[in-house]
Amino acid sequence: MKYLGLEEEILKEKGGYYAATEIERQPDLWKEVVEDVEKNKEKIEQFFSQFDLSKTKIILSGAGSSALAASVVQNTLKKKCHLDVEVVPSTQIILQPEYYFNIDKTVLFVSYGSSGSTPESVEAIRLAQAMCKDYYQMFVICASNGIIPTQYKNDHTLYIPLPSNTKAHSFAATAEFTCLILQTLAIFDFKHIDDYKKFVDYAAKEARDIFENKIELIQEIANLDTIALTTVGSLEFEVLSAETALKAVEITSGKFLSNFNSSIEYRHGPKLIMNSPVLCMHYIYPDNFISKYDIDMMNEVETDNLNGTVIGIGFLSKDEAVIKPKYYFECTKNEVFENNPALATLIYALIMHALMVHLSIRNGVRPDTPSTDKQVPKVANRVTIYTK
Numbered sequence: 001m002k003y004l005g006l007e008e009e010i011l012k013e014k015g016g017y018y019a020a021t022e023i024e025r026q027p028d029l030w031k032e033v034v035e036d037v038e039k040n041k042e043k044i045e046q047f048f049s050q051f052d053l054s055k056t057k058i059i060l061s062g063a064g065s066s067a068l069a070a071s072v073v074q075n076t077l078k079k080k081c082h083l084d085v086e087v088v089p090s091t092q093i094i095l096q097p098e099y100y101f102n103i104d105k106t107v108l109f110v111s112y113g114s115s116g117s118t119p120e121s122v123e124a125i126r127l128a129q130a131m132c133k134d135y136y137q138m139f140v141i142c143a144s145n146g147i148i149p150t151q152y153k154n155d156h157t158l159y160i161p162l163p164s165n166t167k168a169h170s171f172a173a174t175a176e177f178t179c180l181i182l183q184t185l186a187i188f189d190f191k192h193i194d195d196y197k198k199f200v201d202y203a204a205k206e207a208r209d210i211f212e213n214k215i216e217l218i219q220e221i222a223n224l225d226t227i228a229l230t231t232v233g234s235l236e237f238e239v240l241s242a243e244t245a246l247k248a249v250e251i252t253s254g255k256f257l258s259n260f261n262s263s264i265e266y267r268h269g270p271k272l273i274m275n276s277p278v279l280c281m282h283y284i285y286p287d288n289f290i291s292k293y294d295i296d297m298m299n300e301v302e303t304d305n306l307n308g309t310v311i312g313i314g315f316l317s318k319d320e321a322v323i324k325p326k327y328y329f330e331c332t333k334n335e336v337f338e339n340n341p342a343l344a345t346l347i348y349a350l351i352m353h354a355l356m357v358h359l360s361i362r363n364g365v366r367p368d369t370p371s372t373d374k375q376v377p378k379v380a381n382r383v384t385i386y387t388k
Contacts, residue, residue, distance in 0.1 A: 005219055016360065036183075037186040037193060037196070043158070057084055065114075066113050072240065081189060102131060107136070109124075110140060116148040202336070223358075231244040253370040280310050284298070286315050299322070313348050329351055331347055
């Protein structure tokens with residue numbers, strides 16, 4: 001059996017079996033996430049009926065990749081759902097909680113997490129419950145046995161446990177990023193759950209195409225003689241770029257360095273990194289207007305004839321969009337993205353995650369366990385929490 005183009009035995013030998021299988025199973029988990037939200041529609045409706053969501057301050061919070069997952073959904077919740085949303089990482093909240101919680105508004109605090117036990121996120125929940133005057137909370141957490149869901153759940157809590165397989169064995173934490181995004185969008189937009197059902201059906205087909213027909217191109221890119229990765233995108237795809245940069249460092253244990261920028265700002269200095277032999281990945285926004293800026297930037301870097309290798313991922317054909325780089329992943333268009341572009345980050349993430357595993361193996365690192373618990377454990381638990 002092959003996963004990400006590699007035989008199972010080779011993946012086990014290279015220490016990448018869990019990472020590869022967990023990446024490929026994400027579309028199945030996405031289907032479960034949407035089914036669970038649909039089953040809990042009455043529970044969701046009852047929860048939101050307790051307060052006026054349109055007049056509520058919604059704070060999305062988490063640490064690391066969980067905070068980035070929160071940032072991916074922010075634009076959609078503002079634009080599509082017309083909500084007052086702010087993303088504040090728990091690593092920031094604990095430094096000055098009074099700035100966020102001493103307000104004369106109803107607060108809905110949405111806590112994101114993989115383990116549900118990250119010290120900063122636990123402390124952020126504790127502070128929110130203690131300081132907010134009119135307070136509700138929602139948990140988007142993978143592990144139902146974590147500290148937050150077991151010790152901080154109360155009568156004002158919405159918590160729909162994510163599928164048990166969302167919590168992964170590998171360090172890559174793939175579904176622990178994408179499922180957080182999908183569940184949040186589906187819950188806040190539950191009245192349009194049929195759109196999400198259409199999306200997961202489409203995503204299953206798209207994933208098969210990626211893993212069966214695009215994996216050789218991913219392997220070819222991973223085997224290029226490059227030293228680092230730079231990633232760019234617009235709006236929520238800039239956030240995906242940040243997650244990409246983080247994954248490149250994590251899964252290669254720092255042997256493949258990375259950074260990220262927004263597409264438009266890339267020409268204002270950052271693109272000079274292309275004078276070195278780096279991979280430059282461009283996420284093309286699934287919108288005919290915004291994508292023009294992304295494509296212009298990608299083509300500009302390609303025609304500069306620098307030392308880097310340009311890679312594009314988008315929903316437009318090479319000819320249709322006049323795309324110049326050699327390496328381009330064309331994904332299938334889907335009407336759901338017109339009103340909910342954040343969902344496209346899940347498709348791009350499949351390609352990104354697969355590339356990270358191959359980059360890790362190429363650099364002699366075991367993708368399942370690239371770091372030791374003494375350096376960066378899967379649950380970052382070395383922080384000391386201080387109180388004022």
